[in-house]
Amino acid sequence: MKKENNIGFKLTPQRLAILSYLDGNKDHPSAEDIYKVISKGFPTMSLATVYNTLDLLKKHNGISELTIDPDKKRFDPNTEPHHHLICTRCRRIEDVQTGFDFSLPLNNTRGFEITGTHIEFYGVCPECKKSPE
Amino acid sequence: MKKENNIGFKLTPQRLAILSYLDGNKDHPSAEDIYKVISKGFPTMSLATVYNTLDLLKKHNGISELTIDPDKKRFDPNTEPHHHLICTRCRRIEDVQTGFDFSLPLNNTRGFEITGTHIEFYGVCPECKKSPE
DNA sequence: CTGGCTGCAAATCTTTTGCATCCTG
């Protein structure tokens, strides 16, 4: 079988490692996070390759890039529309499935043609609530 | 923007320049944007001072930091709760006043204690709609 | 005089890019 998938790029061992790490991952990892984990069992992995692969996946709609974290980009293998719960203490990010979709009242769109909506719910997660401040 | 800034820190000329530039500003400028504008009429302004002042304002709730732009932090002198319309082509960001506040259904909070909500509406602004792609 | 502020430069951190090398077909 050809080492090529249906969307036009080669599935090299490095890319497979990244793909399998991301598959089903709910941690919204950064490029660095991904690199650290994968390079343990895959010493030749390069950070540049991680970024390359993430770009590739982004372009092919395999992942989405989150702008939630002010310090770095995070990536989400869940490309279905959904929202996020963000802990303001530990920066944990959890998915919130939609099912309560929300539209901007038409008189408020300022002439924009709306193509998507993302809601961020900020709060304190159960873990952090246990310890004061 | 809150004008209680006398409490706790000095209003130096540099800080006043930054404050007056931000006051009422609807452009959601980055630190660099602020620096570029102010340093024209204020040649001794330093980028570090811009960052220092922005940090100070952030701590005193005079501004909020937006995580909307993947490439850099942007700052918003409007500290009232509100949401944003983001043009995916030109990256323009416009305010959307609330008035349709939105709560996460209780059974979805995953144990988080919600403290705030921010909605991002993505779309194409009137200007960008004029020109194809 | 003292402490806070400024501005410069250096340092950090994240992300991108250039390029030589290495497959793989």
Next chain:
DNA sequence: CAGGATGCAAAAGATTTGCAGCCAG
């Protein structure tokens, strides 16, 4: 051999930090 992929290192951008000098109270 050709083209894509990898990995290293350098570059680029944004932000932070260290520090000496300055200024106001």
